[in-house]
Amino acid sequence: MSQLKKGALLNYTTIFLTNVVGLFITPFILSHVGQAEYGIYIAIGALVGTISLLDFGLNNTIVRFVAKYRAENDRKGEENFLATTMLIYAVISTIVFIIGFTFYGYIDTYFTKMTPDEISIAKTIFVLLIFNIAIGLPGGSFTGICYGYEKFVFPKTVNIIRYILRTVTVVAVLTMGGKAIALVVIDTVFNGIFLCIEIYYVFFKLKVKFILHEFKFKYVKQIFGYSTWIFIFAIVSILQWKAGHWILGRVATPEVLTIYGIGIVLGTYYGAFSTAISSVFLPRATKMAVGNATGEELTSMMIKIGRISFIILMYILGAFALFGNQFVDLWVGKTLGEAGSRETWLIALLIMLAYTLPLVQGFGNSILEAKSKLSFKAILYLSFLILGAILGAFLAQSYGAIGMITGTVTGWLIVQNVMNFYYHKVIGLNILRFFKELAYKTLPTVGLVFIISYFINYIPGTGWINFIVKAIVYSVVYATLIYKLGLIAFEKDLFKQYFAPILNKLNFHAKTK
Template sequence: MNFSQRKVGAVLSYLSIIINTLLTLAYTPIILNYLGDAEYGVYELTASLVAYLGLLSLGFGGAYIRFYYGYKVKNDDSGIRKLNGLFIIVFMFMAFIALFLGIILILNLDTILSGKLSIGEISLSKKLMSILVVNIFLTFPTSVFEAYITANEKFIFQKVIMLIRLILSPVLGIPLLMIGFKSVGLVIVTTLISFFALISNSYFAIKKLGMRFDFTSIDKKLLKAISVFSSFIFLTMITEQINWSVDKFVLGKFVGSLAVTSYAMGSIIYRAYQQLAASIVNVFVPQINRMVSNDESDMEITKLFAKISRIQMYVLMLFLLGFFAFGKFFISNIWLNKSYIESYYVALILMSASFLSLIQSIGIDIQRAKNLHRFTAIVFFIVAITNFFISIPLAIKFGPIGSALGTAITVTIGNGIIMNIYYYKRIGIDIFYYFKEIILVLRGMIPAILISLIIYKINIKSIYEFIGYIIAFVIFYCFTSWYLSMNKFEKDLVRKPIKSLINIIKNKYHSL
C-alpha cells in the first residue's frame, strides 16, 4: 500500500510540477501586464520579507516525522497523541508570535525599505504585508496536519490538494486582477488558498486518519529533545531563507524594484527546477526515517541515496541542458521579451550551482533521521551570512546577475564541497560508491552536453524551429541515457508503466 502511495505520489508530484510550470509561465506575463514591472518587484520583495516570519516554526515541522517513527515502531499510540498535542500547542503559540512580529515589521517598514524604493512603493508593501502576515499565521497549524499525513505516507491526498491549490491560484487571481485589485488581489488569493489547505488537511488528518491529541500534560523531556533536534533544522531554515530570498531584499534596497522583478523572473525558473528535485524526495522521507529507526546498515542507506540521486539526475540534467540551449530564446521571444535577458543568466547560474545539492537533497533527511544535522546547519548558516555580504557589492556592480553569482559561490562551497566531505566522514555514506554511480549516469549525458553547446550557438529564428530543436534534443537525450546510463531498475521504471497502460488498453479493446 505504502509502495503504491509512493509511486502514485511521485507521479502526481511530477504532474503537479508540470501543471505548476505551465500555469506559472502563462500566469506570470498576465500578472506583469496588470501590475507593471515596478509593482511586481514590490510584490516579490514583500513576499520574501514576510517569508522570514515562517522561520518561527523553529524547525519543529522537520522534527515531527523522526519523533513520530520513534513512537510508531513501538506501537505507542499514547506517545503519538502527546506528540500531536505538543506540536499543536507549540505551532499555535508560534503563529501568534509571527502575527505580533508581523505587525511590528509593518510599523517599521519605512525604515527597513528606505533607499531605492519610493514612498508609494513602501506604502503598497505595507498593504501587502498586512494580508500576507495573516497567510503566514494560517500556515503554522496547517504544517502539523501535513506532517502527520506525510508520516502516514498518504501522498496521493497531499498531491491532489497541491494540484487543487495550484489551479486555484490563477482561477481566483485573474478575475481579481481584471477588476483592478492588482497585487492586493494576489495576496488575498494566497491567503484564501492557505485557509483551504488548513481546512482540508485538518479534516483528512482527524476524520480519515484518526489523528488524536493529548493536551493533559506537556512532556518537558520530549519538548527539550525536540527543541534540541529542531534548533539545527531552524538554523538550516534561516540559511535557506537567506540564500534564496536575501537577493531580492539586497536588490530592492540597493538597486531598485525593477532589478527585483528581473531577478524574480529568473528565480521562477529556478523554483520549478528545485521542485523537480523535491517532488521525488518527499515520498522517500518516511522510508529513510523507518530505515534508520530499524538500524539498517549504512551501505543500504548509501544505495538508496545513490538510487534516488540517479533518478533525480536524469530529470534535472535534461532540464538544465534544455534551459541552457533554449532558455534565452524562450525568455526573450516567447515568455517575456528581450529586456528580461538578465533573467536567463540568473536562472542558469542558480540552476548550475545547485545541481549537485539538489540531486543529493535526500541526504539532508538522512542526516535528520540520524540526528546528525548540527554540523551541516552551522556550516550552512556561516555560508549564508557570507552570501549576504558578498551579494551586496556584487548586486550594486552587476545587478541581478551579481546577486545570483553571490548565491552560486556560497552554495557551491557549502552544499557541494563541504557537504560531501561530511557525508563521508560522519554520516557513514560510502561517497566513493555514490559518485561511481553518478559517473555511470553522467557517461550517457556527455553527448547531450555537447549537443546543447552546439544548439546554444545556433540562431533560432522562429517558434517552429524552437519546438523542432527541443523535440530532437529530448529524443537524443533519452536515447543516449537509455543505452549508456540506465540500469535495469531505471529502465523498469519506464517500461512497467508503459506495459501496464498497454495491457489496460488491450483489455478494454477485447471487452468491447
C-alpha cells in the same frame, strides 16, 4: 490502493501542477500587475516568509509525535501534546503580530528605492501577509495531524483543489483589472476557507481532541528538542531562496527584484524534476543506512540514484543552457525586455549549475539522517550561506541581481566540496568511485549531445514554433544518444520496465491495423 501510495501519487500531481501551471501563470501575472508591482509582491513575500521561521519546525514535530502516541495507543498523551503545541502556537502568533507591527513602521525607510505609491502597496501587502502567517503557522498543524494519522489523501487532495481554484481565481481577478494586492487578498481568503475545511476534518472525522491534562515544561523541551535541526535547516532554506530578495529590496528597484525572483523560480523548478524521480529510491536507501550497510554498499546505491538524477538533470541543464535565453525572452520578455530576460536566464543558469551536484548527491542527505549526522551539514550550510549572502550583498551594490546570486551560489559550491570530504572521511562513502562511475558513459555522451545540439541553435526563426522545433530535435538527439551510448544495463532495464506497458499497447495496435 493504500493511503501511502495514493499520497505519493498526489504528491507527484502537486509537483506537476505547481511547476507546469507556474510556468504558464507567471507571465500572465507579470503582464497584468507590471514589473514593479510584481517585484514588490515577491520582495514582501520573501520578507514575511522569513518570519515563518518562528514555526521552529513544529509541523514536522507534530507528525512525529502524533504517530508515536497513536502507535502507543496513548490517547491522553496525544491530547495533552496537541494542546501544548496550540499554546506554543498562540505565543508564536502573538510574536508574529508584534514583529509585524514593529517592522511596518520601518518599511518606507528599509525599501529606499521604492516610490511613495510603491511603499503604500508594499505596506498593504505586508499587513495581509502578516495576518496570513499568524493564522497559517498554527493552521499547518492540522495538516501535520492528518499525516500523523497516516491520512495523506485528504490534505493533499485539498491542497490540489485549492491550487486549481486559486489559479482560476487569479486569472479571473487579474483579467478584470486586479493588481498585486488582489493576489494577496485571494490567498488570504482561500487560506481561511481551506483551513476551516481541514479543522472540520480533524475534529469531526478523525475525532481528534485538544485537551490540556497537565502542563509541564519538560513537554515543551521535548518538542523543541526534536525540532531544533528542522529549524536550522529552515534557516538554511531561507538563506538559499529568500535572503537575496530582502537584500536586493534594500539596494535595488522593484524591477530588479522581479528579474531576480523569476530567476529563482526557474532554479527551483530545476530541482523539482530530479527530486520527483530520486525520491522513489529513498525509502530503500534509508533502510540500507539504518541496517548498517557498508560504505561500498551505500556508495553503490548513491551511484545508482545519482546516475538517474544526473541523466535527467543534464537533459534539462543542456536545454536551458542552449535555448533557455530564447525561452525566457518568449516567456516574460514582453515585460522584462531583452536585457532583463537575459539577466533572468543567467541567474537561473547559475543556480542550475551550482544546484546540480547537491541534487545528484541527494541520497547522501538520506544517509546523514539515518545515521543522525545532520548536525554537521546544517552548521556547515548555515555558516557558508551566511557568508554567501554577505558576499552577495557586497556584489549587489555594483552588479545588482547577478552579483547577489553569484555570492549565494559561491556559498553553495564551497559547502558541497566540503561535504564530499565529509562523506568520504566520516561517513565512509567512496566519493572518488562515485564520480568515476557517475561519469562512466554519461559524461562523454552528454558532451557529444551538447556539441551536436549547439548547431540546433542555427535553425532559422525566433518565435514559439522555432523554440518548440529546437526543443523536439534536442530531445530526440539526447534521448537517442543517451539510450544508445550513455546508459548501463540496469538503467536500460529500468527504462524498458517503465515504458513496457506503453510499447506493448503500441505494438498491439500496430498489429491489429
